[in-house]
Amino acid sequence: MLLAVDAGNTNIVFALFDTESDARPWGEIRTRWRITTDPRRTADEYAVWLSQLLALEGFARSDVTKVIIGTVVPRALHNLQTLARKYFDTEPVIAGEGGWDFPLDVDEPQNVGADRALNMIAAKETHPGDLIIIDFGTATTFDLVDYRGAYKGGIIAPGINLSLDALVSAAAKLPRMAISEPDSDSVIGRNTVDQMHIGIYWGYIAMMEGLVARMRRQAGRPVKVIATGGLAILFEKHTDIFDAVEADLTLHGLAILWSRSHKEG
DSSP states (O other): EEEEEEEOOOEEEEEEEETTTTTTTTOOEEEEEEEETTOEEEEOHHHHHHHHHHHHOOOOOOOOOEEEEEEEEEEHHHHHHHHHHHSSOOOOEEETOOOOOOOBBBGGGGSSHHHHHHHHHHHHHHHHHHEEEEESSEEEEEEEETTOOOEEEEEEEEEEHHHHHHHHOOOOTOOOOHHHHHHOOOOOOOHHHHHHHHHHHHHHHHHHHHHHHHHHHHOOEEEEEESSTHHHHHTTTTOOOOSOOTHHHHHHHHHHHHHHHHOOO
C-alpha cells in the first residue's frame, strides 16, 4: 500500500491508498489521519503514532511498501523522509523534486506550492476544460488551469480562520467564536456574535464569488470551479459557484504523481 503524506502549514494528513484497487487507476483511500504540523516532531514520534493508528484500522506497518510526500513546510521534510526510510524501509518520492510534468505559465514557477500543483494534477485527471481550483487551507488559494493543463496563475487570500483570528486579536472586546454554517440567510445581526459571524462567513462568500466572477471574465472561456480543503463543505450549501467539491484532491494528486513516477521507473 501507498502512504501519501500531505504536510501543510497547519496539519499533516497521512492517507493509506490501496494501489491495487480498481476504483481509480491510482488507487483508493482506505483510511486517513491528521496531526498538527510541528517541524520538531521526530520520525520516531511519527512512527509510534502511525503504528497505533494502523493497528486500530487493522493494518500493519509492513503493509506500507511505498511513500510519497508533498510539503509546503521545508523544515518538516527531513523527519518525514527519515520516517519512510527507517520505519517503512522505502525511499520516498518527494512531490515537485525535479519539477512538474505540466507547464507553469507564471513569473515565478519555482515558488508554486506543492499542494497547489498536486491539486492541479488531480483536478485535470478527472475534469476537462478550464478549471478554477479553490483550496481552503491556512490560506485560501484560487488557481486557474487552462484546457491544455497549463497553470496560468491565481490568488492567495487569508484563510477564514486567519481572518477571524486577526479580527479577534485586534479588537479587545470581540469574543472568540467558531466558524460554522449560519442558521439563516440574514445579513443583519442582532448581537455582537451574530454580526461577527455574518461579517466573516457571508463576507467570505462574497469575496469568493467576486473573485471567481472576475477570474471567469479574465479567462474568457467557460470555467469549472473545483473546491477542496477541509472547509469547502462549510460553504457548499450557501453558494452556487462550486461545480464539484473534492475534499481529498491533494491526496489524490499525490497518489497520481506516485503512479506516474512508478510507471516511468
